[in-house]
Amino acid sequence: MTHPAALPCAILAVVLLAALSLFVGVTDIAPMDVLRGQADARQMQVLLASRVPRTLALVLAGAATAVAGLVMQMIVRNRFVEPSTTGTVESAGLGLLVVTVLAPGMPVMGKMLIASLFALAGTALFMRILRMVPLRDVLLVPLVGIMLGGVIGAVTTFFAYRFDLLASVGAWSMGDFSGVLRGRYELLWLAGALAVAAYAAADRLTLAAMGRDFTTNLGLNYRSTMVLGLIIVSLVSATVLVTVGVIPFLGLIVPNVVSLMIGDNMRRTVPWVAVMGTGFVLICDILGRTIRAPYEIPIATMLGVIGSAAFLFLLLRRRHHAAP
Amino acid sequence: MRMKLGAVLGGLCLAVAGSVSAQSITIPHRQGEVTLDSRPERVVVMDWANVDNLDALGVSILGVPGSNAPEYLSKFRSDDYLKLGSLQEPDVEGIAAADPDLVIVAARSRQSQPQLNRIAPTVDLSIDNDDFIDSVTANITELGEIFGKEDRAAEMNAELRSKVDRLHDAVQGKGRALTLVTSGGKIGVYGPESRTGWLHKEVGFPSVLDDVDDRSDRGDAASYEFILETNPDWIFVVDRDTAIAAEGGQAAAALLDNELVHQTTAWKEGHIVYLDPQKAYIVMNGYQAVSDLLDQVYEAVTADS
Amino acid sequence: MPRLDRPILVLAILAALALLSIAAFMTLGVRGNWPFVLEYRGRKVLGLMLVAWCVGVSTVLFQTVTGNRILTPSIMGFDALFVLIRTAVVFFFGFGVLATLPDQAQFGAEVLAMTGFAVLLFQWLFLRGQRSLHLMVLVGIVFGVLFRNLSAFMQRMLDPVEFQSLQDSFFASFGRIDPTLLGVSLLLVAGASLAAWRISHAFDVLILGREQAISLGVPYRRMVAAILCIIAVLVAVATALVGPVTFFGLLVVSLAHVLCGTGRHRYILPASVLLGIICLVGGQTLLERVFAFDTALSIIIEFLGGLIFIILLIRGAAR
Numbered sequence: 043m044t045h046p047a048a049l050p051c052a053i054l055a056v057v058l059l060a061a062l063s064l065f066v067g068v069t070d071i072a073p074m075d076v077l078r079g080q081a082d083a084r085q086m087q088v089l090l091a092s093r094v095p096r097t098l099a100l101v102l103a104g105a106a107t108a109v110a111g112l113v114m115q116m117i118v119r120n121r122f123v124e125p126s127t128t129g130t131v132e133s134a135g136l137g138l139l140v141v142t143v144l145a146p147g148m149p150v151m152g153k154m155l156i157a158s159l160f161a162l163a164g165t166a167l168f169m170r171i172l173r174m175v176p177l178r179d180v181l182l183v184p185l186v187g188i189m190l191g192g193v194i195g196a197v198t199t200f201f202a203y204r205f206d207l208l209a210s211v212g213a214w215s216m217g218d219f220s221g222v223l224r225g226r227y228e229l230l231w232l233a234g235a236l237a238v239a240a241y242a243a244a245d246r247l248t249l250a251a252m253g254r255d256f257t258t259n260l261g262l263n264y265r266s267t268m269v270l271g272l273i274i275v276s277l278v279s280a281t282v283l284v285t286v287g288v289i290p291f292l293g294l295i296v297p298n299v300v301s302l303m304i305g306d307n308m309r310r311t312v313p314w315v316a317v318m319g320t321g322f323v324l325i326c327d328i329l330g331r332t333i334r335a336p337y338e339i340p341i342a343t344m345l346g347v348i349g350s351a352a353f354l355f356l357l358l359r360r361r362h363h364a365a366p
Numbered sequence: 367m368r369m370k371l372g373a374v375l376g377g378l379c380l381a382v383a384g385s386v387s388a389q390s391i392t393i394p395h396r397q398g399e400v401t402l403d404s405r406p407e408r409v410v411v412m413d414w415a416n417v418d419n420l421d422a423l424g425v426s427i428l429g430v431p432g433s434n435a436p437e438y439l440s441k442f443r444s445d446d447y448l449k450l451g452s453l454q455e456p457d458v459e460g461i462a463a464a465d466p467d468l469v470i471v472a473a474r475s476r477q478s479q480p481q482l483n484r485i486a487p488t489v490d491l492s493i494d495n496d497d498f499i500d501s502v503t504a505n506i507t508e509l510g511e512i513f514g515k516e517d518r519a520a521e522m523n524a525e526l527r528s529k530v531d532r533l534h535d536a537v538q539g540k541g542r543a544l545t546l547v548t549s550g551g552k553i554g555v556y557g558p559e560s561r562t563g564w565l566h567k568e569v570g571f572p573s574v575l576d577d578v579d580d581r582s583d584r585g586d587a588a589s590y591e592f593i594l595e596t597n598p599d600w601i602f603v604v605d606r607d608t609a610i611a612a613e614g615g616q617a618a619a620a621l622l623d624n625e626l627v628h629q630t631t632a633w634k635e636g637h638i639v640y641l642d643p644q645k646a647y648i649v650m651n652g653y654q655a656v657s658d659l660l661d662q663v664y665e666a667v668t669a670d671s
Numbered sequence: 672m673p674r675l676d677r678p679i680l681v682l683a684i685l686a687a688l689a690l691l692s693i694a695a696f697m698t699l700g701v702r703g704n705w706p707f708v709l710e711y712r713g714r715k716v717l718g719l720m721l722v723a724w725c726v727g728v729s730t731v732l733f734q735t736v737t738g739n740r741i742l743t744p745s746i747m748g749f750d751a752l753f754v755l756i757r758t759a760v761v762f763f764f765g766f767g768v769l770a771t772l773p774d775q776a777q778f779g780a781e782v783l784a785m786t787g788f789a790v791l792l793f794q795w796l797f798l799r800g801q802r803s804l805h806l807m808v809l810v811g812i813v814f815g816v817l818f819r820n821l822s823a824f825m826q827r828m829l830d831p832v833e834f835q836s837l838q839d840s841f842f843a844s845f846g847r848i849d850p851t852l853l854g855v856s857l858l859l860v861a862g863a864s865l866a867a868w869r870i871s872h873a874f875d876v877l878i879l880g881r882e883q884a885i886s887l888g889v890p891y892r893r894m895v896a897a898i899l900c901i902i903a904v905l906v907a908v909a910t911a912l913v914g915p916v917t918f919f920g921l922l923v924v925s926l927a928h929v930l931c932g933t934g935r936h937r938y939i940l941p942a943s944v945l946l947g948i949i950c951l952v953g954g955q956t957l958l959e960r961v962f963a964f965d966t967a968l969s970i971i972i973e974f975l976g977g978l979i980f981i982i983l984l985i986r987g988a989a990r
Contacts, residue, residue, distance in 0.1 A: 067589065067591050068589060068591040068592045068594075068595045069591050069594065069595050084594075084629065087625065087626075087629070088591055088594065088626070091624075091625050091626055092589065092590060092591050092626060146617070171981060182741075184812075185741060186981060188812075189918070189977040189980050189981050190977065190981060192917065192918060192973055192976075192977040193973070193974055193977035193978050193981070195973070196970050196971075196973040196974035196977065197974065199970050199973075200970050200971075200974070203970065206434065209549045209550065209606055210549055210550035210606075211550070212550070213549050213550025213551065213552050214550050214551075216823065218552055218587060220552065220553070220587050220588060220589045221551060221552050221553065221589075221590075221621075223590060223624050223625070223626065224625070225624070226624070287552075290816065290820075291816060331589075334586075336588065336592050336595070336596075337555065337586040337587060337588050337592070338586075338587045338588060338589060339587070339824065340587055340823075342820070342823070343820050343823050343824045345820075346816055346817065346819065346820025346823065347817065347820045347821060347824065349816075350813045350814075350816045350817035350820065351817065353813050354810065354813050354814070354817070358810075458711060459701075459702060459708055459711065459712075460702070462704060462707055462708070462711070463702035463704070485707070
């Protein structure tokens, strides 16, 4: 159903959104002034120090989060999962809390790595539990993940309550790009690189998604492919969590929408997922910056409201089709 | 129903007390009023601001909350004081067993007033952020009357007022201020209606937000661009993350140390004041907390003149 | 015959354990004034038992009408709705109102709002044609996300004190059940339970599914609608009394199925309620004695509930 020009058009639309994002904010910057070189020094500084990094961060985080959701759905072989329904995000949050309590002064890279390790451990635990569960119902997978997330979240809440860090935990769990500045988002390039890695590994992941026996018959190393997928998901989750906070729902809804549009071949879907994830995040953040200017509404909230409404619409529109 | 019961009990007390009623003390508070037969001696306080007040008044306290004791009130961490649960969930049985003459709740513990009032006379001394200094001094006056420390209370209030006046004079012509709260690596803006609104409304620091409709802007997420554009002459920072650890604004300082904030007058002039987070965030409206915060701001404001 | 004996034995043991929990709760660590402590703890126990009753009965009935053992009212987004309603009150009127408004009025409004929503959602999801279980769970979860985000949207604008107080009120606080609410709650729950009792003969038929039930002469739609109203009232009362406890219903009902080894309502219903009492009253005893009020029971229930459910799944026993 997709036209050959559809993807280039979508990319163009996202580029336009990104351009728009450059010129939305508290400081007045007119695009024409910048192009004509008439912007004053302060406007240029705001542009370079705040707008460009923010837009880049949105692009990177949006694409990476959506792709991580897709990878998660591939390796778990289930349409209803994303890092926040598999205990991954909650584990990363627990890791971040542990660092905050034990070594508050640790540089952000260290925090990210520890959060990644926790995320990896949590996701591995989830995969291990899945192997032990008699999986007759596709719904048990997200349920187990949500349960696990709940358990890990309860541990986090317990310690946050004890150390009076509930507000901080609340701040992390709210994705928000207002703090992005030159020098404070660069970690997200790592997430972007991981999304590219997912694209490079797309064929292997697609095959792995068909199951262990099938993959092994084709001579692929099933296990290493799964580990690769898990590492991608964990690192992306932890990186995004540490830099901007949780971006909920994106990894669930974008791959599902793309799947409705063009099916499940990952090499074809990854670019679409990345582009739509980016576009979605850009729209939400631009709205979040404008609705109550000069203050901001965090992207997590915007995305949660818009994303869940959109998803409900999708679900109910398709109610006569069998759910995958 | 509770009210009725209280009234009946109150009436009963009066009837029984009869001639003694001349000595009885009636205390109005946020959720009604209570009547005591005599000066309370066994006092349980489930609010750090009022522990602060009573400590300054020199009133001895029987029991305090078991958590979040700020550093400057650390003596209340010792076993000499009963630990009676958390602010949100007072240890009701422990309080009953302590057999207090008076229980004081406020802010985070105010919801327990009806329940605790069934055990012992319980007053809610929550303050009103819109009328901050008057609220604080009214509390101190009331506590002074209850415990017969009127002179000390008057002295404390006079001191507070003189500090407010002194600061009020000192901030004239010092430019506009912005109050920020940092939490979890993110920045929020406190408007003139917030818990630090007294800096603007009572001390008289013009807020950078005056030209913005900000009635609901309490701890709002804002970007550094916002700080740059409003260009405050003074920035006051409440660092929630270190409010418990008592480290005093290091994390917040790191957050604000960036090229956009560097452009503001406040940064260039070194006018960024990290308010003592425990006093500004946990205690907020106790005598010593407010007095110290007033001093801290005064010292900062007068440092370069 | 031996198959009938097991549930009865289980019920007897559960009843004994529940009584033991209650006895421990009432008598352990009493300082001073016994009459006061007994009255105070008595009210608490009553509140906890009421909540156990509401959660147990509503979850079992919900699973009966929806024909599965995974969906529960709280998984369908009810706890999130509660948070949303309460946040909306604080957001629009300030925390002062929440504290000063007569408790009954606030409570009544919350119950009303939750009941209205529940009936609407159920009608729409379960009575308008057949929908797959997948769809219902997803829609429920998505509704939860929507409610949570709307709440977050409002909380974002709250003063930290109000945020903190609000946050505190979201920890299901079994220690702070207002005695004045108990009367209202008891009345509501008694009414709903009486209504449930009058149609209880149909429960075991309903679980066979829509077609079976209709062919056996049960007025399916009317029956389901009635049960949905009952569930809504029970859930609203429980949630408004103690706040959201997501996995509690799932926990007790799953355990009840495992222990009883039968799906018959005459065993599952009392077993779920008894398990609920054991969890809440026993849990509260632990909370007060071991953690000394420092941690909310709901955190522990979320932790244990999730953990036990995963273990049940691993054993393949939860179905």
